[in-house]
Amino acid sequence: MENDPKYVVTTSRRAGSDVLALARDKAAEWNLPYVDRAGVSLVDAVGDVDAVFIFDLDGMSLSTGESSLRFSLGTAALRLQSISRGEPETLMRAANLQPGDNVLDATLGLGHDSLVAARAVGSTGSITGVESSWPLYMLFKEGLLHYEAGDESSTVQPVFDDSRRFLESAEESSFDVVILDPMFANPKRSDGSFEVLRKFANPSSLDAAWVEMARRVAKRCVVVKSEREASWFSSEGLERVSSGGRVNWYWAPAGS
Template sequence: MKIAVTTTRESDEILNNKAKVISKDLNIPYIKRENYSIRKTIIEDDFDYLLVVEKDRIVIKNEDSTLFWHPSMAEFKIKSIKQGDNVAIMEATQLEEGDSILDCTLGLAGDALIFSAIVGKSGSVVGTEVNKYIAYLCKCGLENYTDINGESITNIKVINESYEKYLSKQSDNSFDVVYFDPMFKEPNKKSTSINSFRDFARHRGLTREIILEALRVCKKRVVIKERRGFNDLDNLGIGKYYGGKKNGSIIYGVIEKKI
């Protein structure tokens, strides 16, 4: 994938310098933005995507898609949790204040924000994201985000690494919970944000070997997010589920660690 960094057409010295810093951070070319469209810039310079530095955000664009960091549905779910509602992701993880969780498929940190709110400042969330562009987008987004209470997020750590490699380096019982949200095999075509993300996501499925490694690293349980009727959770030895009952609804499979 060929990608370069540039700015909006109405750039200034601050945006240009920020783009140059990103160019060095990600080791990708910097293109001075002329008065050209994204499409023309991509075609003329033969890139697949442009990482565009805007005034308040960083956006990954190509001819027909736009991807940027945002909290998605996290804020809505956090409000529901604080109101005492039964939210499936909370029922499945059973996280408590002060707990630690490893989010092996961080993406844009939608679920990690929920975990962050539950475990609080005394807890910790570590997220691994194998794609360096998504990891960078997420890290910058979290650094500039304030939660529903107007506070900065300080308990989420973004790691640009595959979960296989990261898990292999962890000692036994390193985290209370290990969590996976693999890219769904049957995409939600109505979600423009997920469809934009799909090109950058790794589509490899989970294996029993990875599950066993996750069980070694966790203290309490492994949780896997999937869609009912479109998953291999039974083949992975998962028998306990939380979430929707209808075909295609979000579910969370749980494997408790046997001590």
């Protein structure tokens, strides 16, 4: 359709034959145009598009021309270090994550919560991450190919879908824990490449109906991150969890 986003695939300016072949294969797999850089600038190569998937030796980045974003651990790196040291990481503590747990991250975003949860539940657990933005979903999915989680972590399974639609279709009590972090819908300048996130992040705001859907699917609890406490939090059973940081965490028991 005329208003559909326009995406293209290309490579870094001096990419080798292996990277060129990979980029062409991905373009064909995703049914997107492949553009040969031919040593020219990105703007001259791709023209006016909404986003560019750029492949190089280090993996893939997502670029809007003015800003680019690459898969990285970000603040999750410090959280993973805390778990390794046996310290009480907030998500792990709020959800009482245990080895073998089945966790749904209903707002995957850059996947930081999913990667932390994957370490907490261990190799016997499972993590499903739902992301409704196709470019961000692909960025995370491709990034996982280069991420060494280690034997102590479970594998994150990304799913491209709308969070509410996924929750509506999921069976009751089908996940031990459900994570909701719609703060990602309004990214701050500290959240990686701000312009890319602002362009592609889902703008949906947290509401009681969303939490109720998550509680129906959860077997143990729902964990929510929110900038501030809304008036309806108490009616949905949301209680603030002490975190000692700038992010506000809330916990609600399973069941709608």
